[in-house]
Amino acid sequence: MTQYIIRRLLIAIPSLLGISVVLFTVLALAPGDPFEELATNPNVPAEVRAALRAKFGLDDPVWLRYWHWINAMARGDWGFSFVSRVNVDTLILQRLPTTLFVIGMAQIVALLVAIPVGVYAATRPYSVFDQIATTLAFIGFSLPTFFTGLVLILIFSIWLDWLPFVYRADLQATGWNWIVEQFKQSIMPIMVLGLALGGSLTRYVRSSVLDVIRLDYVTTARSKGLGEKVVIVKHVVRNALIPVVTLLALQMPGIFGGAIVTEQIFRIPGIGSLLISSILANDTPVVMAVTFVFACLVVLFNLIADILYGWLDPRISYS
Amino acid sequence: MAGSTPASATAKPAAPSAGRGSAGQVPQRPSAPVRSPAREAWRKFRRHKLAVVGATILGVLVAAILIGPFFWTVPINEIDFSAKLQGPSAKHPLGTDDLGQDLLARMLYGGRISLAVGLAAMLVAIIVGTIIGAVAGMSRGWVGTALMWLTDLFLSLPQLPLLLLVIYLFRDALKSVFGPEGGIFILIVLVIGGLRWMPVARLVRAQFLSLREKEFVEAARALGASRMRLVVRHILPNALGPVIVAATIDVALAIIAESTLSFLGLGFPPDIPTWGRLLFDAKDNLDFAPHWALFPGAAIFLTVLAINFIGDGLRDALDPRRVL
Numbered sequence: 001m002t003q004y005i006i007r008r009l010l011i012a013i014p015s016l017l018g019i020s021v022v023l024f025t026v027l028a029l030a031p032g033d034p035f036e037e038l039a040t041n042p043n044v045p046a047e048v049r050a051a052l053r054a055k056f057g058l059d060d061p062v063w064l065r066y067w068h069w070i071n072a073m074a075r076g077d078w079g080f081s082f083v084s085r086v087n088v089d090t091l092i093l094q095r096l097p098t099t100l101f102v103i104g105m106a107q108i109v110a111l112l113v114a115i116p117v118g119v120y121a122a123t124r125p126y127s128v129f130d131q132i133a134t135t136l137a138f139i140g141f142s143l144p145t146f147f148t149g150l151v152l153i154l155i156f157s158i159w160l161d162w163l164p165f166v167y168r169a170d171l172q173a174t175g176w177n178w179i180v181e182q183f184k185q186s187i188m189p190i191m192v193l194g195l196a197l198g199g200s201l202t203r204y205v206r207s208s209v210l211d212v213i214r215l216d217y218v219t220t221a222r223s224k225g226l227g228e229k230v231v232i233v234k235h236v237v238r239n240a241l242i243p244v245v246t247l248l249a250l251q252m253p254g255i256f257g258g259a260i261v262t263e264q265i266f267r268i269p270g271i272g273s274l275l276i277s278s279i280l281a282n283d284t285p286v287v288m289a290v291t292f293v294f295a296c297l298v299v300l301f302n303l304i305a306d307i308l309y310g311w312l313d314p315r316i317s318y319s
Numbered sequence: 320m321a322g323s324t325p326a327s328a329t330a331k332p333a334a335p336s337a338g339r340g341s342a343g344q345v346p347q348r349p350s351a352p353v354r355s356p357a358r359e360a361w362r363k364f365r366r367h368k369l370a371v372v373g374a375t376i377l378g379v380l381v382a383a384i385l386i387g388p389f390f391w392t393v394p395i396n397e398i399d400f401s402a403k404l405q406g407p408s409a410k411h412p413l414g415t416d417d418l419g420q421d422l423l424a425r426m427l428y429g430g431r432i433s434l435a436v437g438l439a440a441m442l443v444a445i446i447v448g449t450i451i452g453a454v455a456g457m458s459r460g461w462v463g464t465a466l467m468w469l470t471d472l473f474l475s476l477p478q479l480p481l482l483l484l485v486i487y488l489f490r491d492a493l494k495s496v497f498g499p500e501g502g503i504f505i506l507i508v509l510v511i512g513g514l515r516w517m518p519v520a521r522l523v524r525a526q527f528l529s530l531r532e533k534e535f536v537e538a539a540r541a542l543g544a545s546r547m548r549l550v551v552r553h554i555l556p557n558a559l560g561p562v563i564v565a566a567t568i569d570v571a572l573a574i575i576a577e578s579t580l581s582f583l584g585l586g587f588p589p590d591i592p593t594w595g596r597l598l599f600d601a602k603d604n605l606d607f608a609p610h611w612a613l614f615p616g617a618a619i620f621l622t623v624l625a626i627n628f629i630g631d632g633l634r635d636a637l638d639p640r641r642v643l
Contacts, residue, residue, distance in 0.1 A: 018472040023484070030488035135369065138631070142624040144575050146582045146595075147616035150602055154613075158606045250474075257479030261579055265602070275480060276583055279487045291484050294477035302475055 001310065008306045012299055019295040020073070024066050027288060073292065079285040083278070088289045092271055096293070099270030102189055103259050107248065109194030110201050118205025119237055125210065133202065140199025145258045149192045149265035156188060163188055167268040189266045193258050197251065204247050209240040242312050249305030252298050363636035370632020373625040380622055384430040393424040395592065407610060414610040416600065425592040426615055432593045433574055433619070436508055440573035443512025445566050448519025453550060455520065456527025467524065474517045479579065485510050486585055503587055511576045519565050526558035560637035567630035571623045578619050594619045 072078070078088040117137075121130040157165040164185050173181045212218065213236050221235045222228075260272035267273065271290050278286035364370055398418045405415045412423050455466040486506060493502035530536060531554060539553050580586035581595030582602075589596065594615040601612035 015472055015475055019476060022472070022476065023481075026481075026485055026488060030492075138369075138627060139624060142571070142627050143620055144578060144616075144623065146579060146598060147620055150598065150605060150612050150616060154605055154609050158609075253475065253477045256477050257579070260479055260483075261582070264583060275483065276585075279483055279585065287484060287487060291477065291480045294480045295475075298475050298477050 004310045005307055008303055008310075012303045016296065016299050017070075019299070020070055020292065021066070023288065023292060023295070024069060028062055028065070073289075078289045081278070081283055081286050083281045083283045083286075088285050091274065091286065092289060092293055095269055095271045095274050098268060099259060099263070099272060102186065102193065102262065102268060102270065103255055105186070105190045106193035106197060106255070106259075109190055110197035113194070113198040114201035114205050115237075115241070118202045119209050119232065119240075121202075122206045122209035122213065122240075123232060130206075134206070137199045137202040137206075140195050140202070142199075143196065145192055145196050145261045146265060148195065149188070149262060152188045152192060153265070165266060167266045189262045189268060192262050192265075193255070196258055197255065200251070201244070201247065205240070205244055208243050209236060212236050212240040242309065245305055245308050245312065249302045252301045256294050256297070360633075360636040364632045367632035367635050369628045370635075373628025373632070376621055377625040377629065380430070380618070380625070381434070384427055384434065387427040388424070391423055391427060393421040395424045395428045396420060396590065414608070414614075416597075416608070416611055422597070422611065422614060425597060426594065426618060429592040429594050429597060429615070430618065432504075432587065432591060433577060433595070434622070436504065436511070436577040436593075437570040437574040439504075439508040440511040440515065440576070441566055441569040443508060444515035444569050444573075445519055445562065447512065448516035448565075449523050449555075449562065451516065452520035452523025453527060453555065456524040457531065457546070457550060463524075466520070470517045470520050473514070476514070478514050479576075482510055482514060482576065482580065483583070483585060486580065499588055500591060503591075507577055507580065507586060511573050515569055515572060515576075519562060519569075522561045522565055523558055526561065527554055530554045530557055563637055564630055564634045567626060567633055571626040571630070574619065574626075575623060 076089060078092075080087050081091055084091070117133050121127075121133040124130055153165045156163045162184075165188070167185050167189065218231060218235055221231045226235075256272070259270065260275060262268065263270045263272035264276055271293060275287065275290040275294075277283075278290070398420060407414045414422050416422060416425070451466055451470065455463040455470075457463075458466075489506060490503070493506045496502060497505055531549075536549060536553055539549055544553070577586060577593065578595030578598070581593050582599045584599050587593050587596050589600065592600075597615040598612055598619075601608065601615070605612055
């Protein structure tokens with residue numbers, strides 16, 4: 001097991017490097033000077049600009065610039081925001097917990113919906129319940145997050161006036177009140193993301209259970225006289241959920257896309273809305289850093305899924 | 320695993336005798352007429368009711384977008400402040416926006432762009448994916464390994480952030496070369512397609528790996544067929560089924576991606592009212608003009624749902640593996 005984890009870690013490092021090369025290539029190929037902001041500023045004389053270019057190594061060959069950039073990223077020296085003059089890492093660390101909270105809760109909601117519905121549908125294939133569940137799952141993942149978000153705001157904030165449609169990180173309430181307010185403001189974003197995830201997850205759970213339920217050991221369990229409930233919960237579901245772990249990780253890049261949209265709709269102060277606002281403000285260091293953080297998170301979650309998979313299904317550790 | 324269970328619950332299961340029997344009793348239909356593969360696929364597709372419904376919805380939408388502007392000749396940019404933010408009426412069937420522009424005309428026009436982006440981005444993804452998958456599937460050395468590593472690398476890229484980054488960096492340059500509309504169109508199509516080829520490459524490679532060992536390929540090789548001919552005439556046609564299914568789903572995903580970009584204000588400029596752009600403009604007027612957001616949103620949703628249903632039907636009809 002230890003060996004397996006080490007091997008996975010060693011695979012994660014080149015893919016992280018690969019992603020950084022892709023990101024840097026995009027930046028290097030882009031026309032225009034990333035430090036144009038300073039060039040157009042009349043308060044910065046030409047000599048200072050030249051000195052700054054030399055200091056940031058903008059006239060160096062590409063591979064040297066990449067080396068400096070990756071070194072700085074690894075050391076945690078991510079530069080400062082052109083707009084707010086705050087260090088980029090402080091800015092991101094401030095906002096990261098909110099994003100992870102919303103994404104994590106949405107995953108939990110999706111799992112809570114997908115596992116019972118998917119398993120129940122798979123044990124009764126082609127029944128009325130199965131057909132309704134599959135159709136709803138289809139509708140769920142065909143609904144774009146930006147549309148569900150707007151419809152939920154329209155229904156619950158504008159027509160019914162039950163929930164706030166702006167997410168506030170600085171709630172004034174304390175104690176029990178804080179929990180209620182936090183719940184009220186985060187339920188819509190979490191539901192929007194969770195439903196989008198839940199649709200494809202339900203289909204996946206269903207087909208995974210259908211694959212397992214045909215296997216011989218399930219027949220054995222049944223012929224031993226075990227109750228249907230025990231067979232399903234203890235024998236089928238346990239094995240059927242192993243591939244679902246992989247899907248959770250594979251969905252991660254898509255989830256970040258959904259999170260960016262959701263944060264933008266509900267004005268959640270996470271790193272997704274930070275990305276959009278810094279793109280609109282031409283804030284290159286922040287844009288690069290946030291994209292890189294998203295990439296790191298994807299690699300991290302893939303790593304976690306791989307390790308979980310090895311732990312849940314020991315057969316692959318030895319291969 | 321005999322693959323006797325279609326992936327979707329909504330398709331009727333195959334004929335009761337097929338597949339379920341033990342290895343000894345091969346299901347036989349003595350009087351079944353010989354059908355061409357295309358007719359067989361069409362027969363299976365029709366059995367998937369929701370796919371037929373999806374095809375009908377999509378057909379109506381496409382017809383409306385293509386023919387509609389000839390009948391509904393209201394210009395998309397006619398500003399009329401006396402009629403701003405009105406709900407649906409006889410004069411404006413889908414209402415108006417904050418400048419009094421007719422939403423039906425704008426949606427018919429925007430739908431063309433949205434669908435064109437979806438189709439073009441799908442073509443880019445399929446062509447790139449097929450080439451990379453085919454090369455990786457045919458090569459036995461380090462080329463295949465390297466290409467698959469590249470595929471895995473691209474799969475773990477965060478798509479939307481990268482999409483936004485590329486558009487942020489290259490928007491102005493392309494705009495100056497190809498004009499505001501053409502530049503954005505080319506950029507969006509290339510970027511969406513360029514980040515969607517990986518699943519196709521994997522599919523094609525897997526198909527190639529198994530097909531290239533089959534007897535009919537062996538026979539063709541024995542007859543002296545060149546490598547190129549083997550790929551183009553013998554292997555690729557047999558690998559097309561899953562690719563067509565993936566292509567269908569890719570159209571839907573590309574439409575969502577374009578709408579997302581436009582919705583975030585980073586896609587098409589305001590004078591090109593794609594459905595996502597309409598939603599972006601509408602979202603701040605949700606409380607007094609909900610129709611403005613609901614119609615384009617519903618159009619995106621219906622298109623994507625219809626395409627997904629069609630993809631599901633095609634999967635049952637064309638993909639012998641029949642799993643997700």
